[in-house]
Amino acid sequence: MAMNLSNKILPLRNIKDPTNEIVKYIADRRAGIVRSLKTRWPKFNEQCMGGIEPNTIYTVAGISGSGKSAFANSLETDLFDLNPETEFVVLSFNFEMLSSRQVGRKISYKLAKTTQQLYGSGKEKLNEAEYHAVLEEARKIERYPIYYVDVPGNVDEIKTTILHFMELPEIKGKWIVIFLDHTLLTKGRLGNSERETLSDLQHMFMEIKKYGSNTVIQLSQLNREIETTERIVKPNLHFPIRRDIFGSESIFQASDYLFVLHRPELLGIKEYGPSGWDVPNLIYMHILKNREGKPAIIKFKNNLKHNRIDQHDENNST
Amino acid sequence: MIIEIDTQVLANEKLTPTQFFILRLLIEENYIILKEWYESIDNLNIGQELRQLIELEFLASLNEGETIDFSKFVVLTKGYKLLGMDRDWFQELIDIYPVKVIRSDGVKDYLRTDLERCRKIYKRLTGGNISKHERIMNALRFETEARKRDGSMAYMKRLPKWLASEEWRVFHERMLDEQSHGETEEDMGYGNELI
Numbered sequence: 001m002a003m004n005l006s007n008k009i010l011p012l013r014n015i016k017d018p019t020n021e022i023v024k025y026i027a028d029r030r031a032g033i034v035r036s037l038k039t040r041w042p043k044f045n046e047q048c049m050g051g052i053e054p055n056t057i058y059t060v061a062g063i064s065g066s067g068k069s070a071f072a073n074s075l076e077t078d079l080f081d082l083n084p085e086t087e088f089v090v091l092s093f094n095f096e097m098l099s100s101r102q103v104g105r106k107i108s109y110k111l112a113k114t115t116q117q118l119y120g121s122g123k124e125k126l127n128e129a130e131y132h133a134v135l136e137e138a139r140k141i142e143r144y145p146i147y148y149v150d151v152p153g154n155v156d157e158i159k160t161t162i163l164h165f166m167e168l169p170e171i172k173g174k175w176i177v178i179f180l181d182h183t184l185l186t187k188g189r190l191g192n193s194e195r196e197t198l199s200d201l202q203h204m205f206m207e208i209k210k211y212g213s214n215t216v217i218q219l220s221q222l223n224r225e226i227e228t229t230e231r232i233v234k235p236n237l238h239f240p241i242r243r244d245i246f247g248s249e250s251i252f253q254a255s256d257y258l259f260v261l262h263r264p265e266l267l268g269i270k271e272y273g274p275s276g277w278d279v280p281n282l283i284y285m286h287i288l289k290n291r292e293g294k295p296a297i298i299k300f301k302n303n304l305k306h307n308r309i310d311q312h313d314e315n316n317s318t
Numbered sequence: 319m320i321i322e323i324d325t326q327v328l329a330n331e332k333l334t335p336t337q338f339f340i341l342r343l344l345i346e347e348n349y350i351i352l353k354e355w356y357e358s359i360d361n362l363n364i365g366q367e368l369r370q371l372i373e374l375e376f377l378a379s380l381n382e383g384e385t386i387d388f389s390k391f392v393v394l395t396k397g398y399k400l401l402g403m404d405r406d407w408f409q410e411l412i413d414i415y416p417v418k419v420i421r422s423d424g425v426k427d428y429l430r431t432d433l434e435r436c437r438k439i440y441k442r443l444t445g446g447n448i449s450k451h452e453r454i455m456n457a458l459r460f461e462t463e464a465r466k467r468d469g470s471m472a473y474m475k476r477l478p479k480w481l482a483s484e485e486w487r488v489f490h491e492r493m494l495d496e497q498s499h500g501e502t503e504e505d506m507g508y509g510n511e512l513i
Contacts, residue, residue, distance in 0.1 A: 043513055234469030239510060274467040277512070288509070295509030 037177070038082045039075060041311040043298045047287055048257060052079060054175055054213035056291075057205055057254055061220040061245045062261035063227070067283050067300075068219045069096065070307045071261060072179055073105050075217065079177065080144050088175035088213075090146040091165050093158060095185035099148035103141060105307040110137050112306045154187040155200045162208055175213035182219040184246065198247035202254035221246045222260065227267060238264060238273045239297075240286050258289035261309075263302065283309055319351065322449045331374070331400060337367050341376055341397055346446060349388040376400065402448035408440045410451075414458055415477055422472045432478045439481045457486035460493040 028034035036050035045051045052058070052075070062068045076090055094102055108115045111133055117124050118134065126134065149161060162178060165171055180186075188197035205216045222244045231237045240260040242248050252258060264272040265279045272279050283300040290296075299312040321342060323335055333341075343352040356364045365386060371377040376397040380390040398404045418428045444451045465471045475485055 047513070230469075235467050236469065271466070273510075276466060286509075294511075297510060297512045299512060 035083075035086060037079045037086060037088065040078050040082060041298070041300070043311055044285070047290060047293060047296060047298070049292050052177065052215055052217070054215055055209050056256045057209050057216045057218070058257045058259070059218050059220055059245075059251055059255040060259050060261060061222055061240075061251075063222050063263075063266060065266055065304075066261040066263050067302065067304055067309050068261055069181055070105070070109075070304055070309055072181055072217060072219055073102060074109060074308050076146060076179065077106055077109075077141070077144060086175070088145075088177055089171055090144070090177050090179065091149070091162065092146060092179040092181070093149045093153075093161075094179070094181050095150070095152040096181050097150070099150045102148065102150075103138070106141055107134055107137050109307040110141070114305050115307070152185055152187055154189055155197065155204050156189075158186065158201070159204045159208065162214075166212065166214075173212070175215070177215045177217065178208070180216070180218040182221060183251070184221050195247050195250075199250040202250040206254050220251060226262075232267050232269060235271065235274050235276065238269060240288070242288055245288075252289060255289055256291040257287065260286045260288060261300075262286060282312065319348075322447050324449050327400065333374070333400075334367070336362070337371050337376075338400075340364075340367055341371060341393065342401060342446075344377070344388060344391055345393050345397065345401060345403060347389075352388055371397075401446070402451065403446070407444060407448075407451045408437045410455065411440060411458065412477075414455065414462070415480075416462060416471070416474055419471045419474050427476070429474060429476045429480075431476050436477050436481055439478070443481060443484075453490060454486045457490040457493060461486070461489040464489065464492070 025034060034054075036045070036048070037052040038045055039051050060068050060071055076092060079088070079090075092099075092102070104115055104118060107113075108118055111118075111130075113130070118126065120126060147165065153161065158180070162176075166176065183198055183201055184194065186197055186201050188194065189200075192200070201218075205218065208214055209216055222240065223246045225231065226240055226244045240262055242252055244260070245251055245258070262284045263282070264284070265282075269279055271277065272282075272284065277284075277299075281302045283302050285298040285300060287295045287297070301310040301312045303310055321339060323338055327333075328335065328338060340352065343349075343355075356362055365384065368377065368379070368386070368391070372379055374396075375394055378392045378394055380392065381387055395404065412430060412433070416429055418426055421427050444454070462471075462474075465474055474480075475483065480486075
């Protein structure tokens with residue numbers, strides 16, 4: 001049987017080069033030249049080398065309604081607000097909703113109004129002053145260097161778009177934080193299964209993160225196993241585990257950090273986990289993979305009606 | 319007659335085991351055993367032991383002179399408190415016993431049934447021994463926590479059966495075992511620390 005051998009030879013590197021690179025990285029971090037992008041959640045920063053790092057893949061998974069999109073949406077703008085000294089841009093593949101709706105959520109978050117209030121879909125309509133506040137906030141938001149792609153594409157199209165974006169004159173050489181909401185909405189090649197597409201996507205992201213200072217933050221779904229009766233009634237089985245993530249193998253391999261956002265109240269759980277943790281209005285972030293540290297759990301306060309989640313502080317909720 | 323003594327209580331109250339024993343028998347009005355016991359022991363100065371109990375305000379005496387009539391000693395509140403006799407132990411048990419559970423077939427079942435019979439069983443079970451009562455209470459607390467953790471609340475017995483089968487003994491053993499292995503409620507396993 002004839003074998004199709006590729007002629008492509010992968011590049012070889014002597015260990016000296018990566019050694020020099022890591023020494024430079026350590027020196028740069030020491031001197032404050034290389035800094036992570038701070039988020040507004042101190043406990044998250046503590047666990048993740050100070051925040052969001054370049055050349056890193058972050059995966060945020062969760063069931064529907066767990067706050068994944070709010071988490072990413074909040075990050076998109078918070079990173080700019082909290083790190084004015086660092087130059088970077090955001091490229092956001094938003095396959096789930098229109099980018100205008102995404103901006104609507106940002107306004108909701110900034111003005112602490114629900115999107116229903118903003119869009120006047122409930123009984124309340126915005127008054128004149130509130131409408132002006134919306135306009136003012138919109139003018140601020142439009143100045144963020146954020147670029148959206150809200151037309152779903154396949155893995156090759158995403159890759160080509162990223163490479164094209166990197167070459168734009170106003171972007172070239174800058175740190176790019178790439179968001180993808182969410183992985184399962186990536187179109188498959190003809191004949192590819194959902195899992196194959198997911199696997200291809202992960203390989204592509206692993207390649208992309210190595211270019212320049214690219215960071216990838218991808219959102220993904222859990223499978224339905226965490227919703228089974230047995231998992232719900234047995235507190236020992238409440239916490240999400242690796243295999244709860246859809247296409248867990250490839251995602252787990254590719255991710256440097258893997259978080260699962262979980263709102264046990266969505267599953268009718270009254271007390272969470274073996275120690276019976278509180279549930280109402282709380283979101284638990286399970287860090288299932290932490291390449292530079294230990295897995296742990298962070299508690300957040302659910303403020304999803306205003307499209308934000310806040311770190312939970314036992315003494316003083318922030 | 320078997321009596322358990324909490325040595326920590328003795329140390330706190332500065333009592334000797336002999337004084338504790340005398341007090342216990344007086345509370346139970348077990349005068350015959352008390353008399354037989356002290357007469358069988360040489361060199362026991364019962365008068366001195368009783369005087370000390372009076373000085374420590376566990377007892378009052380209605381006896382005249384040096385005569386000792388055990389029925390004329392009155393146990394004071396402090397004495398009842400020492401032995402936990404001022405509390406309703408059964409009510410304490412009821413207060414922490416789960417009211418209801420959902421059985422595995424989805425049916426709601428109420429557990430605190432036949433309370434009068436249970437009260438009698440519990441009195442017999444504890445035998446006036448506060449240490450035993452405390453042990454049962456701890457085992458019950460542990461059992462409910464463990465069952466919540468394991469998702470086995472559906473298998474919690476109704477109170478009459480729980481008492482009759484001495485279910486608490488199983489969980490008392492398990493509690494001691496887990497404590498000896500350093501397992502605690504807070505031990506959540508690798509990666510499950512809440513920060």
